[in-house]
Amino acid sequence: MCSYKLSTILATALVAGTALAQRGPDLGVVATSEQIAEWDRSIGPDGTGLPEGSGTAAAGAAIFAAKCAACHGVDGEGTINDRLVGGQGTIGAERPIKTIGSYWPYATTIFDYVRRAMPYLTPHTLTDDEAYALTAHLLHENGIIGLDDVIDAESLANVAMPNRDNFVRRDGVD
């Protein structure tokens, strides 16, 4: 009798457990299509997905001073957070200085990253024009483009990064 009751309880618990597992943990809410669109905007290395808009280093300097310098230094030299400027030619050295200018193979990634993740405490607040201008500023500070070069979807994809050719596949595939 007693063992019958126990098995009944166990069976009831099992059914309840299965029902819970099917329902899921009930955490969070379903993301809206607007929320998904806000994050679903990756830029390919070749510039696929880059939006309309443009900017120059001249315009980006003021935005950088206001929104970025506190953490990255007035000249991008790095303070409490990453250094963003310099280090070109040191990647093969014993102590390489890896920055977005010396190390990253694609300029398009700078736009993607900055628009997606910066400023660190308030991401997704930059307009596309601001992100283009900041990208231009960082490229200019790294000696890669001129002060008044216009950076947009087309020109950004054509920027040649100094370390680009040092990314090679070990399996020999081009």
Ligand code: HEC
């Ligand atoms: C509150 C501090 C803060 C501010 C303001 C800020 N950043 Fe950052 N930034 C960070 C931190 C922290 C990281 C590293 C994040 C990580 O590794 O996950 C970072 C990383 C970066 C990187 C990548 C560096 C690398 O070598 O990987 C770039 C580029 C960058 N920030 C650009 C900007 C720009 C442009 C702005 C202004 C719009 C900005 N940041 C504002 C804190 C900040």
